[in-house]
Structures are given as structure tokens and as C-alpha cells.
Amino acid sequence: MSNYHIKHLEEYYQVYRKSIREPENFWEEIAEEHFIWRKKWDKVLEWDFKKPEVKWFQGAKLNITENCIDRHLATRGDKTAILFEPNNPDEAAEHITYLQLSERVNQFANVLKDHGIKKGDRVCIYVPMIPELAIATLACARIGAIHSVVFAGFSSTALSTRINDSDCKMVITSDGSYRGAKTIDLKGIVDEALESCPGVENVLVAKRINSDIDMKQGRDKWLQPLLDAASTKCEAEVMDAEDPLFILYTSGSTGLPKGMVHTTAGYMVYTAYTFKNAFQYKENDVYWCTADIGWITGHSYIVYGPLANGATTVLFEGVPSYPDFGRFWNIIEKHKVNQFYTAPTAIRALAKQGTGLVDIYDLSSLKVLGSVGEPINEEAWHWYNDNVGKKKSPIIDTWWQTETGGIMITPIPYVTPTKPTYATLPFIGIQPVLMDENGEELKGNQVDGRLCIKFPWPSIARTIWGNHERYKETYFSAYKNMYFTGDGALRDEVGYYRITGRVDDVIIVSGHNLGTAPIEDAINEHPAVAESAIVGFPHDIKGSALYGYVTLKDFGETRVHDNLRREINQIITEHIGPIAKLDKIQFSEGLPKTRSGKIMRRILRKISCNEMDNLGDTSTLLNPEVVQSIIDNRL
Ligand code: ATP
């Protein structure tokens, strides 16, 4: 049991040092003691960032579903694996035990096989947050098919691009989905997408909203009758450690999404180990991550990480604002949630509502609060800490990426002292470095640079599907022998990391490199401000000047905007210095976001530079109407 569960800071440092000094021994021990294998590996690690190529646990044979499901049956058969909370609070929650999950995954796997799906085939899963989504994912893994989950909020074009990029043979979907008070015609979107996807042979349709939809003869089939007829036993396909488990496209914040390929053994080991420690999960805890399974956070920390630990994981179909903005707090009270993992965008949206709805629910079950996806600004951090955690649940600000597969920099709750806006310390086995523009490593503390990782960890993505060259170019060409994250970061006087924003978004003002996160953090301190985003635009003297887009908590804010502008610049001067003052401040009703809720600065940058006819890939954009209104009102 040794190294598996870290309980205090000294132990963290000890285990961390071991994981760096003897990475192979370290991960081998974890893999041996905490997972089941059909055959053990011949070699723990082989890597070469120049090629680039990374292989963990080569020669090992396993199936991840035997680790996530089968091995729990003897001791946890009746324990809830997935706790499904429907969109409508009046609909009963569903407790799916490990035994039931096993039966349902096996049935689904048999249906896939009956439709000709074999090991290595790609299956696109475009299903809302209902149990079938997790079950379909696991069913693919059971038979060695490579799943490509596409967030069921994407448009038909975004869907068809992803289906074609990875040549999916089958699409799994539902007749429709619920989203708050709305219903969405999911099958209609699939039909439209498939007009340009000749490779798709079958569509399996789960029934969720009972709508009257078109079923294309020979191609489309209702799922339930097939499942009912299928056996609850399905032998797991024996996979190689390095066989692909899934493809997942990045969020598209900075450009065209990349189909990241994750493989089996390393991904399993790392997501399980990080889940156990980053959330300090204890048997019988109820864990809830509000992400969608369509994002990496959902893959690693709703499905694989929790289930590999025999945990109870909540799967929520709805949205934070339905039937009102108290829904999250209501669910925490109802299911006595112990670990709660969400995103800064949700925290800011909820904070905007005040504390009235948080205070009426009993949140005393909470032990750990998590944040992921974007930098969490200080004001949001305090709101989360004070009103949700009641100052007793540590906040883990977890920095990681689709490419990294698992959490990379994070406090370990009750172990690492937290600090607002800091992701703090590298997780066990992770070796971050900061580089300067000339490719030199910045040693020591109190430095600010580009975040790279200099040694492989088990769940690093192995390639971009069908485009290894792009993988090499994007991650391994900027710095010699390093994985380049694309993010900027600073390391403070005690060695804590703070993510300062994406390197693409860095703005050079009069020769100074300014990251977006610290400036936005300062702006958000203004009591009237809900959210902000800054970008650069050309300036004769300074090279670039700063353009701020600001949304107010109360859109009907009556104060004179010019006064607000002065106050915002005053705050920036106090927190950062006059160099970071904004030349232009535009108040807008919203900010352009990806469908995973992240601010898309690249669109704002184009607008501020007057390049509206060239906004780049907008297929991942959540709110095009906001973009139009920002364009209409540009300064
Ligand atoms: P794309 O790569 O397609 O542009 P994306 O980077 O938004 O999209 P993801 O893999 O979902 O796609 O997001 C990873 C990025 O999110 C990180 O590189 C970082 O910029 C940001 N991020 C995630 N977690 C944090 C965090 N805790 N603090 C700061 N930034 C974070």
C-alpha cells in the first residue's frame, strides 16, 4: 500500500523524490500492487522525445474494464458505481451498482460485436450525460474498439469533422437530450452530420426524450431491444499496454482541435493514482465531477479514474441553472457529495448569483473542492472557498490538458497548503520546467517562463490521430527534449506554480511580456466585474496595447462606464503596475467561449485587430451571438 495514498507533506516530498530519482521502479510498484494484469510488462519505460515516442509497460496485457469493473465485483458488487442524477430534479436518481454496470457494459459490448465492431475500430459516441454514455465508452474498451467521444453539444459540422478525421464506423447517439428546460434534437444533428460521413455503417440510438425521430433503414437501430437480447457476459479483449484506448479532440481554444490518442496501461495507472490522491478519495465517499464525459476531465475523472478505484461517481445530466442556480448545491446535499470538481466558468456564473442559493443547502458533506480548465481568479477562489467549502474544504486548482491525460500540477488536499491562483506543486512523477524564449531552462525560484515537462509520465498522449508530424511539431519542436505545454507559468519563492495563461495569448507591451491571467485576475477583483478577457492590439509606440473585454455582474449597472474604466485601471495599477493598464475597455454581455466553457481569446484578438473576416475555426464556439454583439459594439 505504501506510496499509493499520500497523507502528509513530508510523505509527498519523499514519494515525489523517489518518483523522480527512480521513475521506473516507482511506477512499476504502483502498477504491480494496484491493478490486475493478464500478463506483466517486459519493460517499464522506453522513450525518446526526439522521435517522439513514449511507451509504458511494454509487453503487458490487460483490459482496463477488468480493472474498472470486474475486479470490484467480489467486494463491491452492490456498491453504487455510477449515481445518475437526471436533468429534471423530480425524476428519481439511478444507482447503478458495480454488478449492474458489469452486466450493462457486457451487454453493450456484445451489441457492438454483433454489429461487426472489432478491436481497433473507431466508434464515435455522441450521447448526452446519461448512463449509456459511460456504458458505451466502457463497452468499447471491453472489446478493444477505440472510442471517440464527441461532446453532445457540438454542431453537425463539428461532429462530422471528428467522425471523418478518425474514420469512425459506427455512431452511438440518443433520440434527443434534455438541457435545462430545453430539449435538443440530437438525432437530427447526427443525421445531418452523416450526410458527409460515408464511412459510418450503423447508428445505435438510445431512447431518452421519446421523440418521434426518423430512423434510416438498415443504418439506424434502437439500442434498448438489442441490449435486452444480449448476454450479460462478454469476455474482455486482451489488450497490449500500448494499444489505443481512445481518441479525444482538444477543446479548440487556440485553433483546430487535435485528436489526441491515449493508450491503455499508462493511462489507467496514472488516472487511477491521481484520482486517489488528488481527491483523497476514501471508500464510501461520493465523488462528483460536473464536467461532461465529452471532455478529458470526464474521461479521466468521471469514468476511468474513479471506477479504477471502486469509487461512487456522480453523473449529472443537467445544467447548473436548472431549475434554478441552486441545483449544484441541491445535488451536493441530496447525495452527500464529498468531493466536488468543477470549472472556474461555472464558479463565476454561480458567484454572480450571490450567496442566497448556496446558503439554504446543507453542504457539510464536502471535504474537497476542485477546479479545472482555466486559471481560477482570486475572487472566484475566495467565493468558492468561503461559500461552498465554508473555509474547511481545501480547493485543488488542478492544471492539466487533454494531452496529459491526467492531473499534472495540483495541491494534494490536506497535504499541500493552498494558495489562491496557484496550482502549487507538481504531482508525483511530474517534472515541470520553465524555459525562456531562447530555449534556456530557468532554474531556481521566482522565475516566469514557458511551461514544459522534461520527462514522460504514464498518461502522456502518444500521438495525434493520423498526424504524428503535427504531434511532433506542436509539442516537441519548440524545446529540445521537452514536452511543450503551450502555457506560460511562474514559480514563486517556495516553488509553487501559477499558470499565467497561454503562450499564444501573451502580449508584449513596450518590451514586457504580459500573461493574461494575472491581469484578468486583477480586473475581476472589481466588485462590479463578473468576467474579463484581455488581448493585444497593434500600437505605434508600445508595439502592442491592451484591449479588455469585461462583463459586469449586473448588466444593468448604472454607474457611468468611464468611471468603471478608471477604477479598473486603478486596480490593475495597484496589483500589477501601470504597464498593464488597458487602453480600451469594452463592456459586453458575454465573452466568446468554447463549448467546454473556456474564454476564446483568439476570437477577441481578431476583433480587436479589426480582422473580423478571418476569425479562424469557430466550430467549437458556444455563443456566436455574443461575438456578433462584441463586433457591433467594438471601440
Ligand atoms: P486547444 O488545445 O484545442 O486550444 P484547450 O487547450 O482549451 O484547447 P484542453 O486540453 O481542454 O484544450 O485544455 C487544456 C488547457 O486548459 C491548458 O493548456 C491550460 O491552458 C488550461 N487549463 C486547464 N486547467 C487549468 C488550471 N487549473 N489553471 C490554468 N489553466 C488551466
Ligand code: MG
Ligand atoms: Mg491546448
